[in-house]
Amino acid sequence: MLEISNVSKLFNPGTLDEKTALVGAKLFMKPADFVTVIGSNGAGKSTLMNIISGVMKPDAGEVKIDNSNVSALSEHQRSRWIGRVFQDPMAGTAPRMTIEENMAIAYSRGKSRGFSFGATRAKRTIFKQELQRLGIGLENRLNAKVGLLSGGERQALSLLMATFTRPQILLLDEHTAALDPARAELITSLTESIVREMKLTTLMVTHNMEQAIRLGNRLIMMDKGRIILDVPEERKKDLTVEQLLGEFERISGKKLADDRIVLG
Numbered sequence: 224m225l226e227i228s229n230v231s232k233l234f235n236p237g238t239l240d241e242k243t244a245l246v247g248a249k250l251f252m253k254p255a256d257f258v259t260v261i262g263s264n265g266a267g268k269s270t271l272m273n274i275i276s277g278v279m280k281p282d283a284g285e286v287k288i289d290n291s292n293v294s295a296l297s298e299h300q301r302s303r304w305i306g307r308v309f310q311d312p313m314a315g316t317a318p319r320m321t322i323e324e325n326m327a328i329a330y331s332r333g334k335s336r337g338f339s340f341g342a343t344r345a346k347r348t349i350f351k352q353e354l355q356r357l358g359i360g361l362e363n364r365l366n367a368k369v370g371l372l373s374g375g376e377r378q379a380l381s382l383l384m385a386t387f388t389r390p391q392i393l394l395l396d397e398h399t400a401a402l403d404p405a406r407a408e409l410i411t412s413l414t415e416s417i418v419r420e421m422k423l424t425t426l427m428v429t430h431n432m433e434q435a436i437r438l439g440n441r442l443i444m445m446d447k448g449r450i451i452l453d454v455p456e457e458r459k460k461d462l463t464v465e466q467l468l469g470e471f472e473r474i475s476g477k478k479l480a481d482d483r484i485v486l487g
């Protein structure tokens with residue numbers, strides 16, 4: 224489903240500010256794989272997400288979705304296959320537009336030109352049904368400006384908008400990190416149910432070790448631009464946070480340095 228082969232990325236090459244972000248990164252994900260990603264500061268996690276979504280081009284290597292090489296396609300061209308939710312609740316939605324208008328934009332993703340952004344009665348019914356899944360009453364606030372929603376409400380809407388056209392790949396970029404614990408838990412459980420129901424192939428970066436172990440069927444750990452550990456479902460089930468930190472230390476020869484680490 225998603226195949227990343229030998230992807231490398233170096234920022235500011237040949238300058239004092241040279242930074243290695245990815246070194247020959249390889250990752251193969253099967254359909255419906257839900258992979259959590261943890262790693263030290265500057266390990267390359269966001270760069271990996273940016274290269275998959277087309278925000279950045281790698282210096283070398285390829286990204287394939289469903290066996291098609293998408294490396295030459297822009298972020299916009301890839302958006303019909305990729306849904307993404309960012310850490311910042313402000314990032315995934317248009318604040319000056321209403322919930323309904325935001326939903327209409329997400330709904331039109333991947334549809335042909337000439338598709339109207341307007342919300343017809345039929346579309347409005349679909350939007351309401353979808354919003355009901357979130358269980359936070361947004362279906363009764365279709366005309367509310369998104370900028371007036373709380374961070375948790377906006378993140379729930381972003382998650383819905385990123386997924387309701389069933390993307391081939393869902394990228395979750397620390398999408399619960401900016402929320403308070405109760406809202407983070409709400410978004411986490413919504414994520415779990417949407418991913419499970421839609422069988423979405425999902426890659427989720429998190430700084431929450433407990434969440435990384437609990438969610439998904441596979442866990443990868445990154446350090447210095449490389450995937451240094453890939454834990455399959457059978458091993459992940461019984462893993463503890465202490466064991467995970469120990470594994471990191473054993474492989475990388477240092478303690479996990481992550482200033483946003485949450486042990487759970």
Ligand SMILES: Nc1ncnc2c1ncn2[C@@H]1O[C@H](COP(=O)(O)OP(=O)(O)OP(=O)(O)O)[C@@H](O)[C@H]1O
Pocket residue numbers: 234235242243244262263264265266267268269270271
């Ligand atoms: N646009 C950029 N310009 C220059 N250097 C960059 C850029 N983006 C990332 N880097 C550098 O590339 C490396 C990898 O960064 P990246 O943001 O992918 O790491 P990360 O694993 O997401 O880190 P964190 O968990 O701290 O957010 C770091 O050294 C970072 O400073």
